[in-house]
Amino acid sequence: MTANDSLLTYCLRLGDDALILGHRLSEWTSRAPFLEEDIALTNVALDFIGRARLFYQYAAELQGGDATEDTFAYTRDVRDFTNLLICELPRGDFAFTIARQFLYDSYVLLFMEQLKASKDTRLAAIGAKAEKESTYHVRRGREWMLRLGGGTEESHAKLQRAVDDLWGYTDEIFEVDTVTAGLIADGVAVDPTLLREEWLATVSRVMAEADLSQPSPGWSVEGGRRGIHTDDLGFLLAELQFMQRAYPGLQW
């Protein structure tokens, strides 16, 4: 794999994470528990979709030819998507959405802080923009964790169940394969293994504050980076890609 191919692969992974999670969040639009939260969740969804566009636009330049950001979002099939599995899980109940955001955003914030220092100036610029957004996402997420964890018996139980169900998907976040390893060596990619300790310290602290017990599921799954996904991603893409599949090349 050439350096250009590796960088393209890396951009698509980051773009896929952002697009798929952004789509999951967008599913709350008009369905959130109340109006203010509906708007807040939609804002976060748009942050992620905007982030996906930046990664895909860069990927399109790297690929060359006729590729555009839409090529990657709308014309690839399930096996071509390389997002983390945690991003594609169905939105579940509100506690699940909050728990996923908190676990994932806490990581993404650390990740973007490092991506800012990438030797690749395009990635560094995306990192700088995303860091500001993620700072707010983590703030929001932490408050909701405390609110639900310290709320009613029901909200606490739902949040605990959500964290338990999600924990086995967090190992995958910190995996490094040959593509990432090469880019890390070049100073282009972020080494996620270096972020794990701080991530764990942050989420453990907040879980303790929220009176949650830290899960020890004894299982973990991976595969997203290799295109091995849950059934749910296919249904998500069917909705996301419907228009371009039914009317290829359709323009606004």
Place this chain on the structure above:
Amino acid sequence: MSDQSKLYEVFVRSRRGLDHKHVGSLHADDPEQALEYARDVYTRRGEGVSLWVVAAGDITASQESDCDSFYDPLDDKPYRHAAMYDLPEGIDSL
């Protein structure tokens, strides 16, 4: 949002040097949450550089019935207005 959620009034300062202006209201459980929702609901299009949220219950408001005694006596005192002055060039707000 719990049953204890309260109404908050939201004020946005659109840029430095200007006043905070009332832009609307929202429901939240506490002032911190109100501030975050104010950010999400009222500053999505880059409207502001500063936000205030105030519990609506903490505002003491004049009543419609106060109008006669509050404002009418001022109608015949034009010398209190600076309406005769032309604004110097370059000054937008005074």
